[in-house]
Amino acid sequence: MRISKSLAVGVAIVVGVSHAQTFQRLGTCPTLGCVFPPDQTDFLAGQYFDIRLEVHAPINGSEANGKQPDEKFTFTIAKEKGKAEPATTYFSIAEPKLERWNFSWYEDLFAKEAGKPSIVNVTSKAYRRVALYEPGEYTATLTYNNGSTTKASWLVRDLQEVRKAKNIIMFIGDGMTTNMITAARLIAHKAINGRYQTKMQMDQFPILGHQMTHSIDSFITDSANSATALYTGHKSTVNCLGVYADSSKDPFDDPKVETIAEMFHRLTGGLVGIVSTAFIADATPAALTAHTRDRGQYGAVVDSFLHGITNYTWTNWTGPDVLFGGGAEQFYDPKLGGKTYLNKDYYSEFSKAGYQVLWNKTSLAKASNDSRALGIFTVSNMAKWLDRNVYKSNLNQSLSPSGDKTAALDQPGLKDMTLKAIDILAKRSGDKGFFLMSEAASIDKMMHVLDYDRALGELLELDDTIKATIAKLKSLNKFKETLIIVTADHGHGFDVMGSVDTKYLAAQNVDRKKRDAVGTYQNSGLSQYANTGNLTYSEGVHFPSNWDPRYTLFQGLMADPDRRENWSVHKDGPRVPAVNITPSADFYANPKDGAGGILLNGTLPVGDDQGVHSLTDVPVFAMGPCQELFGGVYNSIDIFFSMAECFGLARGKGHGQ
Numbered sequence: 001m002r003i004s005k006s007l008a009v010g011v012a013i014v015v016g017v018s019h020a021q022t023f024q025r026l027g028t029c030p031t032l033g034c035v036f037p038p039d040q041t042d043f044l045a046g047q048y049f050d051i052r053l054e055v056h057a058p059i060n061g062s063e064a065n066g067k068q069p070d071e072k073f074t075f076t077i078a079k080e081k082g083k084a085e086p087a088t089t090y091f092s093i094a095e096p097k098l099e100r101w102n103f104s105w106y107e108d109l110f111a112k113e114a115g116k117p118s119i120v121n122v123t124s125k126a127y128r129r130v131a132l133y134e135p136g137e138y139t140a141t142l143t144y145n146n147g148s149t150t151k152a153s154w155l156v157r158d159l160q161e162v163r164k165a166k167n168i169i170m171f172i173g174d175g176m177t178t179n180m181i182t183a184a185r186l187i188a189h190k191a192i193n194g195r196y197q198t199k200m201q202m203d204q205f206p207i208l209g210h211q212m213t214h215s216i217d218s219f220i221t222d223s224a225n226s227a228t229a230l231y232t233g234h235k236s237t238v239n240c241l242g243v244y245a246d247s248s249k250d251p252f253d254d255p256k257v258e259t260i261a262e263m264f265h266r267l268t269g270g271l272v273g274i275v276s277t278a279f280i281a282d283a284t285p286a287a288l289t290a291h292t293r294d295r296g297q298y299g300a301v302v303d304s305f306l307h308g309i310t311n312y313t314w315t316n317w318t319g320p321d322v323l324f325g326g327g328a329e330q331f332y333d334p335k336l337g338g339k340t341y342l343n344k345d346y347y348s349e350f351s352k353a354g355y356q357v358l359w360n361k362t363s364l365a366k367a368s369n370d371s372r373a374l375g376i377f378t379v380s381n382m383a384k385w386l387d388r389n390v391y392k393s394n395l396n397q398s399l400s401p402s403g404d405k406t407a408a409l410d411q412p413g414l415k416d417m418t419l420k421a422i423d424i425l426a427k428r429s430g431d432k433g434f435f436l437m438s439e440a441a442s443i444d445k446m447m448h449v450l451d452y453d454r455a456l457g458e459l460l461e462l463d464d465t466i467k468a469t470i471a472k473l474k475s476l477n478k479f480k481e482t483l484i485i486v487t488a489d490h491g492h493g494f495d496v497m498g499s500v501d502t503k504y505l506a507a508q509n510v511d512r513k514k515r516d517a518v519g520t521y522q523n524s525g526l527s528q529y530a531n532t533g534n535l536t537y538s539e540g541v542h543f544p545s546n547w548d549p550r551y552t553l554f555q556g557l558m559a560d561p562d563r564r565e566n567w568s569v570h571k572d573g574p575r576v577p578a579v580n581i582t583p584s585a586d587f588y589a590n591p592k593d594g595a596g597g598i599l600l601n602g603t604l605p606v607g608d609d610q611g612v613h614s615l616t617d618v619p620v621f622a623m624g625p626c627q628e629l630f631g632g633v634y635n636s637i638d639i640f641f642s643m644a645e646c647f648g649l650a651r652g653k654g655h656g657q
């Protein structure tokens with residue numbers, strides 16, 4: 001994996017006023033002159049992006065400089081040791097108009113509690129839809145305030161333009177860590193004398209790498225920001241989808257970067273498929289086509305699946321050929337309570353654009369392979385594997401995608417959706433190939449609410465889906481031409497430390513005595529989930545044969561709200577560990593959760609009702625053409641560059657504008 005050469009030359013930036021660690025004026029802009037994309041950015045040759053320049057004039061607070069924000073700042077680009085040219089000359093574009101705004105921020109917690117925001121006046125310009133074609137190093141220089149400069153070192157990576165894979169299938173286990181894979185293996189695969197008798201499908205991939213998931217301006221990422229890194233090769237800020245965060249109020253005017261899906265479609269006419277068990281406007285699916293600083297703009301996200309960037313076009317984007325997931329509330333008519341973009345009915349918008357609209361597992365199975373498909377199977381996130389397969393009476397907790405408030409009892413799982421997506425994409429793509437992203441979203445969602453069993457069920461469903469995908473590709477004679485990647489976008493601080501005797505635990509009345517139910521080291525024993533003798537189930541399908549054994553996993557997260565742990569499966573549906581039971585906004589352990597368990601105090605701020613993401617690097621499994629690009633330790637953005645290289649998407653000077 002190539003390391004950015006520009007790492008060595010990134011000292012040009014002027015270190016500004018030191019501002020607080022957790023409260024930032026603008027994360028990627030430590031000085032008063034801001035250049036986006038910022039210093040240390042890598043690009044794919046020919047990838048479209050926007051440039052945003054800002055000059056900040058803090059009116060008050062410790063940074064106040066008493067100046068009007070400069071209106072006469074200049075911006076140049078220089079390639080290697082070449083002459084610095086104005087951006088307008090370099091890109092042959094007109095000078096954009098000057099914009100002005102102000103914003104406020106808190107310098108630290110004391111300022112926030114005292115209600116003393118610091119106000120900053122801003123002048124700005126944006127150069128839209130430009131691209132760099134020649135590989136090599138560039139220096140972008142903003143000159144402002146009579147000679148202050150902010151320099152950004154940019155690198156256009158020198159990648160081969162030859163296409164090596166016809167298709168790429170990218171599986172994302174949202175929030176999935178190596179620790180979770182290890183725990184899932186333990187409960188689903190039988191071991192004899194310390195030796196597993198079967199392997200997870202992931203364990204059978206030839207290449208293993210691991211990626212660092214940090215944000216551009218914080219070391220913990222969210223799924224929007226990490227998906228942006230994976231799909232665009234550009235690190236960004238929490239809550240950003242396909243943009244760098246600027247300081248303006250408009251969530252849609254931030255500087256955009258083109259995604260792998262958009263580039264692949266624009267340059268090759270290849271097809272795109274998007275599958276998730278989350279509501280489909282959620283960050284991981286959204287980041288393939290949406291460009292906004294605010295991942296919460298769900299309606300606009302759904303519109304961008306269909307139309308590309310809202311009110312602004314840089315591609316011949318025509319929509320994904322497959323879009324499967326939950327989140328019906330962003331589709332159905334506002335008259336039924338839908339919360340849609342510009343109050344439109346998005347089922348009919350997609351229908352008008354030639355999509356078959358699917359609402360349940362039955363119609364999914366019968367759907368034609370010949371036309372594009374929108375499958376929305378429930379309101380909100382889809383039901384979990386455990387509720388679809390083991391505790392089925394909980395299915396009535398999901399609402400129908402029609403918006404009629406009945407239960408969504410006939411929901412497909414990740415495997416059903418992914419296999420159908422491949423049928424459609426394979427049939428329709430011909431020689432052009434396809435890019436499919438398939439997300440096991442609720443590994444993350446269930447880890448957030450400390451529902452470890454459901455999270456591991458989702459992880460095992462992902463593994464089962466990968467296994468079935470390989471078989472499907474072989475049956476369609478597309479296995480050899482398809483790169484399969486399995487990775488995550490970030491982790492949670494989850495691990496298993498031993499086992500719990502749930503019978504003993506429930507029989508004790510005193511919390512300190514209950515802790516004797518925890519067995520560590522030799523007292524952890526062996527997994528009771530996979531060893532019940534139901535070999536057909538556990539070995540053939542690779543899910544636990546018993547989710548409710550007496551001896552369960554002693555498992556947990558590193559950061560929690562108050563909660564009561566009994567370390568038993570939640571048979572009544574997804575867990576709610578903490579609730580707001582007092583007049584204050586604080587969260588306390590849910591009195592209805594974890595009967596017979598131990599009351600444990602949280603470590604997170606009391607306003608948090610669930611666990612949070614953690615720092616850990618996450619695994620990357622690869623199989624197929626270019627698999628060798630994915631071994632070793634590297635940054636999340638390198639996954640974009642390796643996928644783009646495998647698809648041959650770089651467009652050097654020969655292809656120029």
Ligand SMILES: *[C@@H]1O[C@H](CO)[C@@H](O)[C@H](O)[C@H]1NC(C)=O
Pocket residue numbers: 057059066067068069102121
């Ligand atoms: C900040 O901008 C406002 C207009 O929005 C202007 O009235 C004010 O004078 C500016 N303040 C400074 C210090 O530039």
Ligand SMILES: *[C@@H]1O[C@H](CO)[C@@H](O)[C@H](O)[C@H]1NC(C)=O
Pocket residue numbers: 059101102119121
């Ligand atoms: C900030 O901008 C708003 C307009 O967007 C203006 O009404 C306000 O006066 C400005 N505040 C300052 C302190 O300049």
Ligand SMILES: *[C@@H]1O[C@H](CO)[C@@H](O)[C@H](O)[C@H]1NC(C)=O
Pocket residue numbers: 060061062115116117118119
């Ligand atoms: C900055 O100015 C605003 C608006 O006048 C005020 O609300 C805020 O308290 C000031 N902040 C500081 C740190 O003085």
Ligand SMILES: *[C@@H]1O[C@H](CO)[C@@H](O)[C@H](O)[C@H]1NC(C)=O
Pocket residue numbers: 067068069070144145146
């Ligand atoms: C630049 O210099 C001029 C002349 O010294 C001065 O009037 C002006 O305020 C300065 N502008 C900035 C933004 O520092």
Ligand SMILES: *[C@@H]1O[C@H](CO)[C@@H](O)[C@H](O)[C@H]1NC(C)=O
Pocket residue numbers: 265266267268269316318
């Ligand atoms: C988009 O444009 C590219 C290049 O002109 C072309 O190869 C591709 O087929 C187009 N895609 C669609 C869907 O029109």
Ligand SMILES: *[C@@H]1O[C@H](CO)[C@@H](O)[C@H](O)[C@H]1NC(C)=O
Pocket residue numbers: 252300310311
């Ligand atoms: C797009 O343009 C329409 C019509 O001008 C407007 O109503 C809408 O708010 C715009 N959307 C965004 C995301 O800017």
Ligand SMILES: *[C@@H]1O[C@H](CO)[C@@H](O)[C@H](O)[C@H]1NC(C)=O
Pocket residue numbers: 357358359360362363410
């Ligand atoms: C399943 O979805 C189809 C549309 O895809 C709908 O026509 C049918 O009524 C649904 N079936 C049930 C049982 O809800």
Ligand SMILES: *[C@@H]1O[C@H](CO)[C@@H](O)[C@H](O)[C@H]1NC(C)=O
Pocket residue numbers: 365366367368369423476
């Ligand atoms: C879709 O393609 C698969 C082959 O992968 C085939 O088994 C199935 O019958 C096809 N479905 C329809 C409705 O044609």
Ligand SMILES: *[C@@H]1O[C@H](CO)[C@@H](O)[C@H](O)[C@H]1NC(C)=O
Pocket residue numbers: 393394396397
């Ligand atoms: C779902 O079904 C169960 C068992 O039949 C019942 O106890 C529960 O009240 C139902 N829940 C909802 C939300 O309808």
Ligand SMILES: *[C@@H]1O[C@H](CO)[C@@H](O)[C@H](O)[C@H]1NC(C)=O
Pocket residue numbers: 534537545
């Ligand atoms: C094995 O598990 C399957 C799937 O849950 C179940 O249908 C079957 O009854 C089980 N068999 C035994 C012997 O427990």
Ligand SMILES: *[C@@H]1O[C@H](CO)[C@@H](O)[C@H](O)[C@H]1NC(C)=O
Pocket residue numbers: 562563587588589599600601602
């Ligand atoms: C510990 O948790 C309990 C239950 O949520 C709560 O009542 C108590 O205030 C917590 N103690 C502390 C020190 O936060």
Ligand SMILES: *[C@@H]1O[C@H](CO)[C@@H](O)[C@H](O)[C@H]1NC(C)=O
Pocket residue numbers: 502506566567568569570571572592593594595596
């Ligand atoms: C543990 O708590 C869960 C969720 O409240 C509950 O479903 C389960 O029955 C409890 N287990 C025991 C052994 O009491």
